[in-house]
Amino acid sequence: MSSVSDPYRSLAERPEDRLPAMDEASTPRAVVELAALREELERALSHASRTAEQMALHTIHVLVPEDRVRRGPIVENGEMHERHASFIGRLCSHAAAIVRTNDLLAIGGPRTLFLLQRGITHSHGVQRLAEVVRHRLRSHLVRHLFGEPRITVGAVVAEPGIAAEALVRESIRVADEAPSGTIHVAGSPIEDADGVIVREIQSALRNDGFFLEFQPQVDLRTGRLRAAEALVRMDSRQRGVINPTEFIAVAEDHGLMCQIGSWVLHEAVRQWDESLSRHDLLLAINVSGVQLENRHFAAEVLGELRSSKLPAERLELEITEGCSWEHSAWAANNLRTLRGEGVRIAFDDFGEGFSTLGRLGRSNCDRIKIPRALVHGIGSSRRSETIVEALLRLASDLGIATTAEGVETKTQHDWLVDSLCELGQGLFFGPPGPMRALA
Ligand code: C2E
Ligand code: MG
Ligand code: MG
Numbered sequence: 001m002s003s004v005s006d007p008y009r010s011l012a013e014r015p016e017d018r019l020p021a022m023d024e025a026s027t028p029r030a031v032v033e034l035a036a037l038r039e040e041l042e043r044a045l046s047h048a049s050r051t052a053e054q055m056a057l058h059t060i061h062v063l064v065p066e067d068r069v070r071r072g073p074i075v076e077n078g079e080m081h082e083r084h085a086s087f088i089g090r091l092c093s094h095a096a097a098i099v100r101t102n103d104l105l106a107i108g109g110p111r112t113l114f115l116l117q118r119g120i121t122h123s124h125g126v127q128r129l130a131e132v133v134r135h136r137l138r139s140h141l142v143r144h145l146f147g148e149p150r151i152t153v154g155a156v157v158a159e160p161g162i163a164a165e166a167l168v169r170e171s172i173r174v175a176d177e178a179p180s181g182t183i184h185v186a187g188s189p190i191e192d193a194d195g196v197i198v199r200e201i202q203s204a205l206r207n208d209g210f211f212l213e214f215q216p217q218v219d220l221r222t223g224r225l226r227a228a229e230a231l232v233r234m235d236s237r238q239r240g241v242i243n244p245t246e247f248i249a250v251a252e253d254h255g256l257m258c259q260i261g262s263w264v265l266h267e268a269v270r271q272w273d274e275s276l277s278r279h280d281l282l283l284a285i286n287v288s289g290v291q292l293e294n295r296h297f298a299a300e301v302l303g304e305l306r307s308s309k310l311p312a313e314r315l316e317l318e319i320t321e322g323c324s325w326e327h328s329a330w331a332a333n334n335l336r337t338l339r340g341e342g343v344r345i346a347f348d349d350f351g352e353g354f355s356t357l358g359r360l361g362r363s364n365c366d367r368i369k370i371p372r373a374l375v376h377g378i379g380s381s382r383r384s385e386t387i388v389e390a391l392l393r394l395a396s397d398l399g400i401a402t403t404a405e406g407v408e409t410k411t412q413h414d415w416l417v418d419s420l421c422e423l424g425q426g427l428f429f430g431p432p433g434p435m436r437a438l439a
Pocket of ligand 2: 286
């Protein structure tokens, strides 16, 4: 690369030449010392193993014609590596102006920069950043210093579990082997955030990676336990326990919800059989619109009931907002069949999203669940209280039962008792936990 005949000689022969520390006052935040970059890389990789964040390390080699270096305006003294340090330091600061705050730049050697790119979400993101940085460096060099520089970028997308040192080595290797003046991206393919969760769901389905917690629903008048709501969690090997808000929508979008839903139904009924049957408690299970629209859903539920001790009247299906069964003949059919058999239907988070008052008139439901966001305002927001009062009155006039969700304080509890809400659920009564905590 640095042979005498090559007009694009590197600025120094050995990248490991010692470099003077950069002037802190003039150093942009995104620029750090090499040792700090390594430390940050270790931290970032360890964080990524828990969060599935994706990142890439770019090695950027800058080569300029040797004769132009000598005449370049930044040459201020005769000492070779001082010159190089100053040169690459200026380039680093220049590039720092366009990298995002999470990304980091460091001087890797007299002719080399490292760029740590974090939070990658698109497959073209790595190539794009390399192009943008190269363009900026080139135009700066051409304008001010050296005519036609050659900038070679080797970027490696970190594989899950790779060590910081290995990533640095690999990135340097890719840059060293890339044809001079080109950009080369290597490493694991970038997955979008959904892709990561889809893989986790598939793995959890194969490896028994889901589990249920149950949250008590309590009679507000008597304080007695009346129902338990099953809430699904996913145990991801890499990231630990993941809550349903993070994976249900992805599962719905990628055709995986019915499989999860079937597992939840079967497992919740099994645990009820084992622990709750003698307490005569209601079992509440969340059902996604995707499940409801499946033509076999009612038959599946009734099949589970037949092979368990759970009577249909003790099962309550919580239909979440966002489910538009009015437009699906199968969903309407499933609801009719299930109610006909005595299964209870609750509208979850009633009043949020698509669940409108019109829905109450068009379909028969047994319960509305008043969402946490409204209950939260009780005691502090007169608007929230007015809306909750109206919902409770409406439900009572229509003969529909009510559950207040997300009850956290005694003030909320007492207010709901006075307003004749039937059941309460929330941290005030107990968090979701294993079935044995209830039974
Ligand atoms: P949801 O059915 O409205 O469940 C209530 C959520 O509120 C639960 O969150 C619960 O842990 C949380 N919560 C309960 N009490 C309190 C409280 O006092 N304060 C606060 N801040 N939060 C409280 P989680 O378990 O994360 O579930 C979120 C949503 O995921 C559920 O909302 C439900 O829509 C969905 N989901 C959960 N399990 C399933 C399932 O098996 N199937 C389907 N389709 N959806 C599910
Ligand atoms: Mg629910
Ligand atoms: Mg809810």
